[in-house]
Amino acid sequence: MPNPMVSPDGRPWVIAAPDVPECKRAIANPELAHYPRLRGEHPRRWQYPSYLVNDAVPWLRSLRELYENPLAFPASLSPEAGLMLHGLVRNMRPRVAVEVGTFVSVSTHWIASALKENGEGATLHCFDDFGPIKRGAWRDAEMLSGREEWVKDRLDRAGLLSLCRLYPGNSPHKLREQRDAFHAMGGVDLAFIDGDHGVYGAVQDFWAIEPVLNTGGYVVFHDIFPDQCGGHNGPREILDRINEISAGLYEKLELYLSPLNYGMGVLRRVG
Ligand SMILES: C[S@@+](CC[C@H](N)C(=O)[O-])C[C@H]1O[C@@H](n2cnc3c(N)ncnc32)[C@H](O)[C@@H]1O
Numbered sequence: 001m002p003n004p005m006v007s008p009d010g011r012p013w014v015i016a017a018p019d020v021p022e023c024k025r026a027i028a029n030p031e032l033a034h035y036p037r038l039r040g041e042h043p044r045r046w047q048y049p050s051y052l053v054n055d056a057v058p059w060l061r062s063l064r065e066l067y068e069n070p071l072a073f074p075a076s077l078s079p080e081a082g083l084m085l086h087g088l089v090r091n092m093r094p095r096v097a098v099e100v101g102t103f104v105s106v107s108t109h110w111i112a113s114a115l116k117e118n119g120e121g122a123t124l125h126c127f128d129d130f131g132p133i134k135r136g137a138w139r140d141a142e143m144l145s146g147r148e149e150w151v152k153d154r155l156d157r158a159g160l161l162s163l164c165r166l167y168p169g170n171s172p173h174k175l176r177e178q179r180d181a182f183h184a185m186g187g188v189d190l191a192f193i194d195g196d197h198g199v200y201g202a203v204q205d206f207w208a209i210e211p212v213l214n215t216g217g218y219v220v221f222h223d224i225f226p227d228q229c230g231g232h233n234g235p236r237e238i239l240d241r242i243n244e245i246s247a248g249l250y251e252k253l254e255l256y257l258s259p260l261n262y263g264m265g266v267l268r269r270v271g
Contacts (some may be wrong), residue, residue: 062158071140076106089114094189101195102128175208187214194222200232229262
């Protein structure tokens, strides 16, 4: 009777987990959050890189206009963070992508434009309450009504509206309503979560998505360094406790961002 733990050439099928010595234990998060820190004056606008100025491409023109709009600062993804997200989508080529927290559609532009370039007919499902945007810290502008129509118009002029489906309302409720539909589409490959940043709200969004998140799929959180991004600690809590609060098993990576290091967390479901 062959030994099921050993391959035909006598090697073990399963490599034993490494015995990690005490001196290699993970260090605490505050010690990791060392770079980059804001030095000097807090910026008041995003600096749109000149190498992305190409008004012949509708989505790039629309993106430039969005970054020039004071509404987009500082809550939207920075151009550098957006490029990273765009690159991830271009490389991993999700079939079903979800965005929680559309706001003025900066992240929507970055993700949907990558899906368009992938050319595989994928859709970005966008969840937001599309409620009023009020003036706040570093935001000297407001939009008290009509945000959903405004976002649709931007996406239309960017040539991206046909790739996006908008779900106005409370995101965890709306996500749960769509679960069967996501399941029928083959599950979610990428979820970008940038909505409610409280612990309860962020966990509810994550739990609403997880039952339809494919193994190998990614969940990306914006704003993971509360000491840098106004104390929003929901995404931080999820990353710190992910394999305790989740049904699945996750690898995680934390990325620093510039010029404001609000941080981005990338989870990959591996079980
Ligand atoms: C930080 S902004 C997102 C920024 C956006 N990703 C960008 O790059 O422009 C957060 C958004 O989440 C929305 N939001 C917060 N809590 C929500 C909830 N419970 N349901 C739906 N939308 C919510 C807010 O209205 C806001 O539009």
